[in-house]
Amino acid sequence: MMDIKKSSSGTSKAHPIYNDTNHAQVTSVLPDGDVPYTDHEMDADERVIMALGYKQEFKREFSLWTTFCVSFAVLGLLPSFASTLYYGMGYAGTAGMVWGWIIAMIFIQCIAMSMAELCSAMPTSGGLYYAAAVLAPPGYGPLAAWITGWSNWIGQITAAPSVDYALSAMILAAVSINNPDYVPTYWQTFLLTTFIMIIHAGISSMPTKRVAQFNSWGSTFNFLALIAVLIAIPAGTSNSPKFTPSKKVWGDITNQTDFPDGVAVLMTFVGVIWTMSGYDSPFHLSEECSNASVASPRAIVLTSGVGGLMGWFLQLVVAYTVLDIEAVIDSDLGQPWASYLLQVMPQKAALGILGLTIICGFSMGQGCMVAASRVTYAYARDDCFPFSNIWKKVNPHTHTPVNAVILNAVLGILMCLLILAGNVAIGALFSIGAIAQFVAFAIPIFIRVFFVGNRFRKGPWNLGPYGPYIGGVGVSFVVLMVPILCLPSATNADLTLDLMNWTCLVYGGPMLAVLIWWVVDARRWFTGPVVNVEHAIHHIEQEPEVSEGIEPDNHEPDETVVPGKSVDGK
Template identity: 30%
Template sequence: MQELPLRELPKGPAEAQTAAFDGDDSDLQQSPVTRSYDPSHDKRDMRRLGKRQELKRRFRFSSIVGYIVILGLTWEFSLVTGTFSLANGGPAGAIWLFFVVCCGMFFVMLSMAEMASMAPTSGGQYHWVSEFAPRSHQKLLSYIVGWLCALGWQAAMPSVAYLGAQQVLALISVCNPDYVIQGWHGALLTIAFVVFAIGFNTYALGKLPLLEGLAVVLHVFGFFAFLVILWVMGPRGSASDVFTGFQDQSGWGSTGLATLIGMVGPATTLLGADSAVHLSEELKDASYILPRAMFSAAVINYVLGFVITVTFMFTLGDLNSDVASVTGQPWVAVVQNSTKSFAATVVLLVVMIIMFTFCAINQVTTSSRQVFAFARDKGFPFHTWLSTVRNDGVPANAVFVTLGFTVILALIVIGSTAAFNIILSVTATGLFASYLIVICCVLAKRLRGGQFPPTKFDLGYWGGNIVNIIAICFLVLAFVMLFFPAVPNPNAASMNWAILIFGVIVVFSLAYYYVKGRHEYEGPVEYIRKDV
């Protein structure tokens, strides 16, 4: 087979760049929806990556866009977590920080999309670090990022299931005002959510692309239902208070600092720029379709999330009574006060429960694929068992690990919700750290004039530099803010223990690496072939 040269990034804007692996970019003029599928592209990608095609390619452009949109669930998360930023920043802080995070995550997404086109693999960030980091740091950095990504996505599963469980508890409270929410109720419902999601991923995975279409329809109709109801029937705040009413209710002594600390809410809402990356090996024509799907879904998510955030801040009404709602969900109190209707509140709650169920199903898929990929490269203990794939293309053992991990964490809710939330902080810190590390590696290699694989989503030399630099600046700021407590001078209960959990994971991965991992883990770069 004739060897095709790797793409070398030009030293300036005037030099041409390669757009595709085969040197023919005529098919790039086609719409990703109407583009005919050529399996040779995916085969060539897998051959270059040194991987066998074990998972089934079930997804196309429309279904993978739906997958990303439903896993992101931005307008739903914006409602559920909308009050978290009010103490730090107020309504204006919540709105403008959401806009800033949208802009920052957009550049992160563009950076990830280019890498996804270069190397469309379920491994995602740890693979890209292994391939693009300086040679002397490839193995160790890749190993740490693999652990951060895997545990970050594993912790995201109980987060989504618990939020879904809280909506069920809110529904019970609306239907029975005498009901008192107990910790073990939330734990059992969290387990129920994940068991259903695991069951779907284990026995009905072939129906997942169809499910995405149904979920997107409900997602869009639900968005307009909430939007119309809140604007037509809800109380209306003044534009000056909503858009310029920055507040420091927590007592930081600086409205600017308080507003930045409020970034945690929108940052976690918009987390997951890599969500579809881990389905690269289940997507047809991945190197072309995936980056375009990531771009399209990001625009949809950011617009819907921002519109609902603005709507929610305008129609809050009495914040104190909303937060004190017996349902435990301030957004439910806002809907109740706006509609004055039991039936409308129940219907909207049911919509939210269904959407979180869809999100949980997608969450299992991404979480298990990250575990499968890292185990396939011998990054985990029991990697042979974890990387086993059934004949139907389902990595069942990795799926069941997600079930066990979520059940164990869900049981913590019975004893302490605070401890549960502390552990789940690894979702944001782990994934943000992985984004930061891999984009820094790509930018450093780009500035050195290094060689990259051909890509069908080329940002160009200068465009890539600008996108990467903006993404890094945003990630550094967001990463630091993730470790701030919600209030100054916190006690043990209000302290942000995210730094502890993050440190434990890094130390543990390093310890395991030096004890055993370095003898088994070679890094994906060692399997890459240059003859394709």
């Protein structure tokens, strides 16, 4: 690091300090040799984010543990499983549940590890969007970032509304259990969901330290509640005999679709994919995490690994205790998890577990709101949205993107109006979350595996020589699953509007509009991640040696200050 002195008028004055960012172990939008500079000394985390082309705007008050807590809260295994039980159990029975989860998790773990490798090399809130732009072949960076960013954003903003809707349904189901004469209406569910969304927006707007504390408490409760449920259901079941024989659990594919058994099992993966989609949260929180190049990728892998294993244990518990799958799916309560608990346990015990699930669901919705707001902020910072100058502002009091939180909350409440159209319409939010995130996860990994060559500079956490192979396995799984996620459960004459899978329309429609926008207009002005630091092309790779008693020459670099330069240099 050198203190360069320069003045346009020829007089000497203090010049900003060139920190050793060009030796940071990152893959950046900045061309080789470009050195960001500031007027102060930078710590390791700030050098990394500056090397990526961004100013340090958040306080780094997340640790490995608190980052893991947010992502584990977003994962929300217990409420996620409760929300998607219809898919896992309803499509292929118990065999579909236990085999489907473990098979899907092997491939999902490949995606998570590949994502962690990208995160270590590019620990920025833009996450996958930034990675797609940096790694894409020359000239294609903006398009790759555009598609990845919008797909990821659509998945992110549907997460909190879908979780809060499921949470509201569970709360009202609990009321119905206590008062059988009460039948929840659609508008009551909508109002309760809206109320919960507003609370989550308020918490997400607090200072980073408070958000981290809340999510740490919530994640700890999630973990303890999950363990309690794994113990309580087998111990407290009123079944006689207590457990279904293993031969039936593992071999009984109760196919309730019009497709072959193998396809039915693949269709159960929607529940696994939606449940496990929260492991990307540490990527989006990396600008608020200390030692982000190591802690954030570790949190990604830890979330996916622990979540996958614990989720499978929960699948096994339910598969070994459920008595009547059709009764669970078609219950008048309108919530399969609640009807399952009542089927296998006394009412008070069932309500107790349902209460734990509700608390976990609240924490999960909060984690989703936090992660989505950071994604919105990161994309607005690069002017992806209309009125981006509003959404990219960081509140000077809380040092959090409050405007982005408010935007997401308003959009989420508007999406929850689908509740008034019935269960089929609101169910589309779950499908969107699964397929939108999956597509966004796969694009930068696909580019890294097949196009990046030696332009990828591995971070301190990496997969070594196995990275491309692991990424290739993950991408292949995504290619297989995207059309599967769009299949309805019925075909031909059995297919009605009530059974239609609306994912193609609800996800494909906005993405088609985004592509049309790109062709018509956006390609003229959108250039991918926009650098917001001053930087200079610095031709000196090392500091000059200092001989005894001799000060080094203050060599003036050939500098071109380019604030706001994008990924392709425009």
